[in-house]
Amino acid sequence: MHPNIEELAKETMALDIEDRALLAGKLLLSLDEPTPSEVERLWLDEAERRLEGYRAGRVQGIPADEVFSRAISELS
Incomplete structure (x- = not known):
């Protein structure tokens, strides 16, 4: 795993649950739509x-x- 990913994960976990859910949804959608x-x-x-x-x-x-x-x- 890229070191920046670990740092990003730590920052993301500090978000409130609604923002984490919104981000999770956007990330999941990005997996369905390859460039x-x-x-x-x-x-x-x-x-x-x-x-x-x-x-x-x-x-x-x-x-x-x-x-x-x-x-x-x-x-x-």
Whole structure:
């Protein structure tokens, strides 16, 4: 944990209960709304995990024509 987080937590605990509840709500909402750069980073991490799994032989690839064929049939 970052040292500033511990200091921030101490300061936050000194707030009255209503202010702590308001802050907690705002923090929780911020977890539900990732920024575009966070979304990009998460997708990049996922793509790297998938590629590593493919290269290690843990994941089997599916030919593109089969993927598109399935997608078209499911959308029809």
